[in-house]
Amino acid sequence: MRRIAHLDMDAFFASIELLRYPQLKGLPVVIGGGRRKVDDALLTAQPERDLRFIPVADFPLLKDYVGRGVITTATYAARQFGVGSAMGMMKAAKLCPQAIVLPVDFDEVRKYSRLFKSTIVEIAPQMEDRGVDEVYIDFTDVPGGQREGGRVLARLIQKAITEATGLTCSVGVAPNKLLAKMASEFNKPNGISVVHETDLQNKIWPLTCRKINGIGPKADEKLQALGIHTIGELAVLTPEFLIRHFGKATGAWMHEVAWGRDERPVVTSSEPVSMSRETTFARDLHAVRDRAELGNIFTGLCIKLAHDLASKGYAAKTIGIKLRYDDFKIATRDQTLVGHTHDAAVIRQTAGQCLKRVPLGKKLRLLGVRAGTLEKTENLPENPEKGIFNASNMPDAYIKRSLIAPENIANDALTRQLF
DNA sequence: TCTGGGGTCCTAGGACCC
DNA sequence: TCTGGGGTCCTAGGACCC
16 A cells, blocks of 8 residues: 655754754744845854844844845744744834744754654665655555554654654655645654545645645635635535636646545656746835946856756756746746856856846846756757857857847847846 | 746647758 | 637746755
8 A cells, every 4th residue: 555754854954953952942932034144144244143142132233234135944942932834023123022033054054954864765775856855755665664654664764763863753644745744743743644546535625725735825825715715615616616616727636636546656856947047135126226236147057057968968959037026026037058058158148138138127126047948968969069168168159049029039139238 | 015936738820841 | 710628838926945
């Protein structure tokens, strides 16, 4: 019988900090940043990390440090105050003034991430990576994986992870990934939950539709408008009805998941589809008035992206940009090249072409550069005509095929001058 | 005091090729 | 020459997830 586990680490980022600073145990702590700048500012301001154990309220320059940052995670003590991940840092500070703010230590997070995953793989080799703190594990063919519906193996893995890392995790075991993911939420923290097909009515159907991995705020809003709140209510609807309201693929999928059906395999390895770098500015910038600053940031992003690609051994055939305006509206443009590149100059030039096709009247909040249609560098031919482009061997007609109407390319003096 | 950064997948129209 | 259909690529936007 197929047994799939979903495992996620409990308050991963926060727990790592608590491990390092046990004196914070039981106190409300919010871990934030996301922006390197914030982290750097905090570390510069308080090189002795102990000095940072100051409540947010006593942090007069907080805004300068956290700026537009959001919370990555919060300890359970902080969550009591309604503080949660993805919340703006300043809002969290208001909700819980006694909270202590710490920056994310990404190197440390990666270290623990590798550690807990390698611990799992030694016990159960079929593991799917779902981010720094989450995995799926196929228990089906692991010795003992069927005992007590998977509970015995879950307990073994949980214990091994705690021994190796000092951290706790929650595990859900079920017939498939969909149900395993929901099950891992049932008993947090440090819990195990086993779900069988027969539990569908009593354990799954009472849950809100939002608990389904794949139903987000938009789909939920539509369902609410139709009077559907729980998964049980969703299960009653015919596929035809759902297809009428949500389209062919989504409608059919919704019906399947409401009945707890999911045949997706546990995928142990995959190739990246795209890589990107983006940054939210400390203040909104204008393409004309803040030209120099914007240009520097833009070039910096291209250089970082080129470095990411090269260091991971990939080259990209599609280069794109992403803008977020001050009103939070997003625009993207991309362009496909005749060959692949991981060269910063080529990326910068192509991304610059993209920028010419986007309205630049409004102030900008975010700028991003993206590389898509990736190929392993080692799989590309040596011949520069088809292989890897850099600034010196790039052909004049390096754009794959122009599907962009000329009138959509700004060619006025100002735009030419800018990019 | 609004709302980070890095991803995946899907849709949809038009171009283009056979 | 006309007509149509299928398949794939390119681009833009959007939903969703960690």
